[in-house]
Structure formats: structure tokens, C-alpha cells
Amino acid sequence: MRFFSQSFSYDEPWSIVSLAYFLRYPNPHASHIVSCDVISREFTPSGSLVTTRLILKKGSLPRWAPEGIIPRSEAWVIEESEVDPYGQVLRCTSKNLDHVKILSARESVILKPNQDGKTIQRTDVSIVSGFGWGLTQRIEQFGLQKFKSNLQKSREGLKAIVELTRQSRQGMTMGLAGGDHAQGSFRASESPKEYRDPAAPQPSSEAPRQGIANSVWNRLSAWSRPRSA
Secondary structure, three states, X not given: OEEEEEEEEEOOOHHHHXXXXXXXXXXOOOOOEEEEEEEEEEEOOOOOEEEEEEEXXXXXXXXXXXXXXXXXXXXXXXXXXXXXXXXXXXXXXXXXXXXXXXXXXXXXXXXXXXXXXXXXXXXXXXXXXXXXOOOHHHXXXXXXXXXXXXXXXXXXXXXXXXXXXXXXXXXXXXXXOHHHHHHOOOEEOOOOHHHOOOOOOOOXXXXXXXXXHXXXXXXXXXXHOOOOO
């Protein structure tokens, strides 16, 4: 059995990072994620949000793996999380449901704020193989190295979504302009230029700009669209 633990700090507050954690798929660093579906979501009597999601991931085998060791390269992963908005703690555990005799990985993630307003993520994982045939340690070592590589990609992907979430919250701040105030109406602030979908037509200076939510959706949709060869 192999164990690994790592902590990482995000510059954004817990409220943004915890929201981004649930919105992290799709992102440009998660091409191995095929699908992500919510199975259940409910509030506990104490006010925590409990969510169960089913995630389909795809991967590749090392060249030294015996032929036919697994029937397919995809695996279902179940993710169970609890968000305590009062204590400002997000706890999430996940484990693979397929190929568990070959390799079983259990991951635990905790997100909580630190004293300077940033967010700390602690990740722990245990990896164990019951395959035997003299390959147990080799499989576990491969799984550990693969997890470390994916953890870096996961961090980069979450940072991208954190940035989108931060900018969307700024863009969705409602304000009163001088002329609008006189007419009794109010508008959303303009979204940053970097939020615009490059493939989308640019609006004229007279036309109202697209809402930030549409811009975010366009970016995420562009990442998830299959690219032509």
C-alpha cells in the first residue's frame, strides 16, 4: 500500500474556491474526464450540503502491463462531499468502483480558509493493489506516480475555474449608473475582455454586452466541444 499527502494554498477566499471545486469539470486540464453526474444532493439538519457524484474517467496502461489485464480503459469513480458553510469546511472523498482488484485508490480532500484569507487544500490518497503475480508493488508505484501527475493537472484546472468564478462574481455585481438611477433601473457591470469567447461575434459599442454567465458558459462549452482533426 502506498500513501501520499500534499497541501496547497489558493490566493482566493474559501467561498470562491469551494464553489469552483464543484464547477471544476469541464476544464482544459481535465481531458481524462468523460462525464460527471450528480446522483444525490441534500441538506443535513445542521445545514451542511451533502452531494454524491458519479464520475467517468479514462486512462492508459503502462507498456509493461499484461495484455487484457482490464477489459476497458475507463473507470467509474464515486465522489462524496460535504460542505459546511458555517464552519467553512469542504470535505470530499472519492474512490474507483472499477478494477479495484488491480488498483484501488481512495482520495480525501479538505478545503478550509487560513488566517490570511486564502484557502488551503489538503489532499491524501491511499493506493493498494491486490493483483499479485509479482506486480503488486509495480502497479502501486505506477498508480502513485499517475496520481501525482494528475494532481498537478487537477490543481491547474481548479485554478482556472477559480479565476473564472472570481471574475464572474465581480462581473455580476449590480451597480447604479447616474443616468440609470434617474430612470429607476440598474445594470450589471461589464465583464472583463478575457472572458469573451474568441469564436463569438463581437458586439458593437452601442449594443449591450453579453452577461457574464453566458460568457462563462461559452468558455466551458468551448473546452468540452470535440476538436476537429
